Amino acid sequence: MATRSGSDSNGVSRDEPVHIGSEDALDELVEEGGVVLADFYADWCGPCQMLEPIVETLAADTNATVAKVDVDANQSLASAYGVRGVPTLVLFADGEQVEEIVGAQPEDRLRSLIGEYTA
Template sequence: MSATAETPLRIDTGEELDRIVDGHDVVLAEFYTKGCTLCQSIEPVLGNVERATDARVVMLNPETDLSLVEEYDIRSVPTLVLFEDGQRVARLAKGFQGAEEILGFIEEHTDDR
C-alpha cells in the first residue's frame, strides 16, 4: 500500500480497515452501499482528495461486515470517518460533499504535516 495512491482502496472488513489505519498517519474511510447514487458520485471526488492530501482514502460497504454498522454508527451513506494516528477523530454524514468541503474537513480535524 502506498500513501501516494491515486484512487481510493476498496476494502471489505473491519480488520482490513484496522490494518490500514495502523499503517498510515491519516485515513479517510467512506462507508457506502451498492446502488447509492450519492456514494457513486462521491467516488471520483475521493480520488481527487487522495491526490491532494497525504490521507489514505478507503471505501467500505458495511454490508460486507455488518459489525461496522454499529461500531461506526452508520445511519446514512455516504458517511466519512477520519482517522489520525490510529484514532477516530471526526465523521461527516451530510450526503454528497465536494472536494473542497472534504479537504476542509480533513484540514480542520488533523494536525498540519
C-alpha cells in the same frame, strides 16, 4: 483484506482508494498512522455515486489514505462504526477517529477537513 495498488515508502496507498473487506483490515490501515478517510458507501446510493469521483481525487491529491467500505458487504463493520446512513465519511488521524460526516460533501470541504489533520 485491504487491496492496494500504488503505495508510498510506508506501504500506505496514496493514489487511489483502498477497498476494505473486514474490520481487521480497516483497523490495520488506521493503525499505520497518518490520516485515513473511510468512505462508508453502497452501490445503490445516488449520493455515494456522486461522491465517488471526489474521494478518488482526494486519494490522488492529498496525504490522506482513502478507504472505501461497502456497507452491504461489510454490515458488521458499518454497525461497529454506527453507520446508519450512506454515505458516511469517518476521518481518522494518528489512529484515532476525529470526525464523522453523514451525506455527500463538496470536495473543498473534505479537502479542508483533511488539511486540518495533515498540516
